Amino acid sequence: MAHAESGATPGAATAASGAQRTPATTPDGAKAPGEGSFWLSEWAFPLFVATLAAGIFTGTHLYYVYRTGTFSDVAVTALLKGGMENGSYGAAAAFGAGFLFARVIEGPMVGILDIGGSLQTGVGIGIPAMLLAGGVTAPLEHFWLALPTGAAVGFAIGCVILLIRRATVNSSQNTSTFGADVMMGAGNSAGRYLGPLVIIAAATASIPVGLGSTLGALLFYWWKKPLTGGAILGAMLFGLFFPLTGK
Amino acid sequence: MNETLTILLESMVIGALIGFGASAGVARMFHAPKVQGMGAFRTLGELNACENDPVAHFSFGFGFFFNAWASAVGTGALTSDVDHRIVPHWAAALSMTRNRNLAETLHNPRRMAFFGAGVGLVLVSVLNTTAASIPHSLQKVAAEVLGPASEWLINPVMPIVFWMAAVDAGRRTGGWGSALGGLAHVVMGNAVPGIVLGIVVGKALDDLGRTRVTRVLVGAVVALFAVSALLRGVDIQLLQQMKVDVPHWLSRFHDATGTTPTD
Numbered sequence: 001m002a003h004a005e006s007g008a009t010p011g012a013a014t015a016a017s018g019a020q021r022t023p024a025t026t027p028d029g030a031k032a033p034g035e036g037s038f039w040l041s042e043w044a045f046p047l048f049v050a051t052l053a054a055g056i057f058t059g060t061h062l063y064y065v066y067r068t069g070t071f072s073d074v075a076v077t078a079l080l081k082g083g084m085e086n087g088s089y090g091a092a093a094a095f096g097a098g099f100l101f102a103r104v105i106e107g108p109m110v111g112i113l114d115i116g117g118s119l120q121t122g123v124g125i126g127i128p129a130m131l132l133a134g135g136v137t138a139p140l141e142h143f144w145l146a147l148p149t150g151a152a153v154g155f156a157i158g159c160v161i162l163l164i165r166r167a168t169v170n171s172s173q174n175t176s177t178f179g180a181d182v183m184m185g186a187g188n189s190a191g192r193y194l195g196p197l198v199i200i201a202a203a204t205a206s207i208p209v210g211l212g213s214t215l216g217a218l219l220f221y222w223w224k225k226p227l228t229g230g231a232i233l234g235a236m237l238f239g240l241f242f243p244l245t246g247k
Numbered sequence: 248m249n250e251t252l253t254i255l256l257e258s259m260v261i262g263a264l265i266g267f268g269a270s271a272g273v274a275r276m277f278h279a280p281k282v283q284g285m286g287a288f289r290t291l292g293e294l295n296a297c298e299n300d301p302v303a304h305f306s307f308g309f310g311f312f313f314n315a316w317a318s319a320v321g322t323g324a325l326t327s328d329v330d331h332r333i334v335p336h337w338a339a340a341l342s343m344t345r346n347r348n349l350a351e352t353l354h355n356p357r358r359m360a361f362f363g364a365g366v367g368l369v370l371v372s373v374l375n376t377t378a379a380s381i382p383h384s385l386q387k388v389a390a391e392v393l394g395p396a397s398e399w400l401i402n403p404v405m406p407i408v409f410w411m412a413a414v415d416a417g418r419r420t421g422g423w424g425s426a427l428g429g430l431a432h433v434v435m436g437n438a439v440p441g442i443v444l445g446i447v448v449g450k451a452l453d454d455l456g457r458t459r460v461t462r463v464l465v466g467a468v469v470a471l472f473a474v475s476a477l478l479r480g481v482d483i484q485l486l487q488q489m490k491v492d493v494p495h496w497l498s499r500f501h502d503a504t505g506t507t508p509t510d
Contacts, residue, residue, distance in 0.1 A: 039356040040275065045283045048275075048360075052268025052285070052330070055261045055367075059325070062261065066254055068323040068375050071265065074390075075398040077324035090506075091436055094479045098435035101471050102443040105464070109447060111280030114287050115269065116327045117440070143257055154268075165283060168460050176454030179420065179446040180280075180288075186412035187288035193404045197396040205391045213392070220310070229310030232317055232393065239388030 046158025052115065053154025054147050056124045061139070061146035064128070071120045080125050089133035096126015104157060108165035109178035114187070123153055195227030202235040205244055212238025251376060258375040259368050266334050266367020271360035273335040274353065290331050294339060299349060301340040308336035312370075314393075319374045321389030326397075333370060338363040406438035413446050420449030427468070434476045444468050480508035 038044050055071075062069030063077070064084070070077045076095070083089035100122025107113035128140055139149040168178075199217055203210030216234020217227045272285025273294070297303035311328040318326045342362045343352040352358060406428065413424030424445030431441025448468060451461045476482060480501055486493045501507050 037357075039271065039360070040278060040282050042283070044271075044356075045275070045285070048268045048271045048285060048356075050268070051264045052272065055264030055268065056330075058257065058261050058264070059371075062254065062257055062375065063323055066250065068254070068319060068325075068378050069258070069261070069371075070324045071327065071329055072324055073326050073397045073401065074318055074322045074324045074394050075401045077322060078394075078398070090479050090508075094435045094475050095437055098431060098437070098440040098471070098475060102440035105467065106443055106447050107285075108283065109451075111282075111284060112276050112288060112291070113272070113283065113285040115272065115285055115330055116287055117443075120327050120330065147260075161283060176451050177280075178454075179416065179450035182412050182416045182420065182446050182450065183443065184288040184292070186409045189412075190400070190405050190408045191289050193408070194396065194400055197399050197404065198392060201394075201396040201399070202392045204395070205388070209388060209392065225306065226310050229313055232314050235392045236313075236317055236385055236388055239392075240382065240385055243384035244387050244391060 042162060045162060046155045049113070049119070049158035049161075050151040050154035053119050053123045053157065054150035056119050057127070057139075057150025057153065058143065058146040060124050060128045061141070061143060064140040070124055072124050076121055076125055080129055083129055083132065089129040092125055092129035093133055096122050096124075096129055098126075100126055100157075104160060105164070106178070106183065108161045109168055109176075110180035110183060112180075113161060118157065119154070123150060123157070127153060195231050198228060198231040198235065202231065205235075206239075206242065208238045208242035209235050209244065255372055255376050258372040262367035262369070262371030263364045264367070265330055265371070266338065266363035266365065267360050269330045269334050269367070270338045270363025271356040273338075273363075274356040274359040277354040286335065287331055290335055293332065294335060294353065297336070297339070299343065299347060299353075301343050304336045304340035304343075308333040308340070315374060316377075317385075317389040318393050318397075320378045321386050321393060323378070325371070325374050329370065329374070334363055334367050335359075337366045337370070341366065401439075402437055406432070406442065409439055409442040409446075413442050413449070416446065417449070417453060419453055420446055423449040423452075427472075430472055434472055434479065434481055444471075478506050480506050484508045 059069045059071050060080070063080075070080070079092040079095055080089075083092050099117040103114045103118035103122065107118065131137070131139060139145045195217060199210070199213045202213035213231045213235035216230035216232070216237070218230070219234075220230025221227055269286070273290060275282050276284030276286045276291050278284065293307065294304075297307055311326075311332045315326045315328050315333060318324050338359050339353045342355075342358050343349075346352055410424060410428055413428070414421040422445075424442045427441035427445040427448075428438040429441070431444075432438040435441070448461070448464055451464060455461055483493055483498065483501055486497075
């Protein structure tokens, strides 16, 4: 993942120069395909958020019924699981709602909505937790109810973002990027920490698994691949031959 | 209906939906800030890092495919990498096998959306249905290794990374980030949302000063923290830990609304 960070700069440059090169209202038939069409239009955005949110919310329905399928990371899913087991959804709801709110404020201002915080954590964990805390279980139990619920929530989020965008970024006197560059740097480097963390966790679990994880990470690094994949594969492979004994 | 078949059919619908939305949003990111995109800054950086090479895109996604698979097997969570990394990278790889023009492939929401829907359909079905057929010893390793690692990533590693970025971005951003970050951990259980809001508020104040926009922003942030604190019963916990008697009306209010402290 080392190359990810170096890639951030061209990304920022492309995005920034793209904004200067073309005026806000591009007529049809400009150089890039889809420019000015439905796919790049403002009001298509809520529809894309709606499809993604419908999928993520229904994924949580799948998890609620069959224990597989959330689009969140293990630790975040564990918050919801904790609620499903002991009935107190406060932690999952506050965690999810906090992320949802922060990302909905950040999204329109920096031009990119972070789907990890807003949709995966917010719509996938936070909103189900709030529904369950309020005793509303139907949208999570039934597939055909989960789809429209997720889509409606996503559509609403998309519209809120467009409204905030009109009021801030697209207003005439705006000169701020609201910290997009800072967020970009932090977002890029956060993912890089997972590889070493996996090796530490593997070495804590057992010695063979730890050695396997280290070896896998080394090989992947040597092949110029992200460390994380090698660390996980190495741990899994050694865990297959030397199963973890334990509690 | 057979349980595996139900999971398979539902996964196909879910996968097509997330693939469609995520890939269209990712393609729109390349037109930001003129067009509102959806994805993540790291996704943007990683897509650029693959430098228009289908093989690089494919193998990048492949590494995380095993990650997601292991996690799905061990815990039932497909990980955020499905939307952030695997689907965008594989959709990009497929869309540029014949055509290397970025404007017509990776940056084109329509093309990406349809390839993404296909990738998502297959990927989510595979992840959800094969999980049960993995040996038990592998499930245990996945849960015991990936569980703690991703828990540490969410707390405390990610908060620290965002915190340092805020602190390095100037005194005002660092101050707002630190204050809201600490409060967010108390109120929401994780500091990241607070630090993100701190960065937005701090930078907005730096660039715009005290305008209507920044005042509304600060007001919304204060309201969020107040409501979250109330919903989690943080006010009661605070009073109890300071050895102050909780007023009767306050505890009655929390009992009535079902918002007593949970943990």
